[in-house]
Amino acid sequence: MKNYPPEFKADAVALYESRPEATIRSVAADLGINPETLRNWVRAAGASRPRGRRAQEPAQPPAPLEAENAALRKKVRELEEEREILRKAAKFFAGKTRW
Helix, strand or coil, X not given: CCCCCHHHHHHHHHHHHXXXXXXXXXXXXXXXXXXXXXXXXXXXXXXXXXXXXXXXCXXXXXXXXXXXXXXXXXXXXXXXXXXXXXXXXXXXHHHHHCC
């Protein structure tokens, strides 16, 4: 079990509190520590943030870049699916032409 200095623990908790969109898991990954370790530090510090999606601000419409990213991700998924279909077809037809 690693021993972390109190300053590191306090900084980790402060980082978690300062990023309302971040999860314990994502902050722990950024710091290279176990998520449960960070969760324990947050509990010990008595840090509190609103829980759940209901406590957050109402959803805002996605920014143009976010909308474009979502569209591009969808296109990538479609192309990957098409590639997989073509790969299977190529295997099938390659098997049929061998004597």
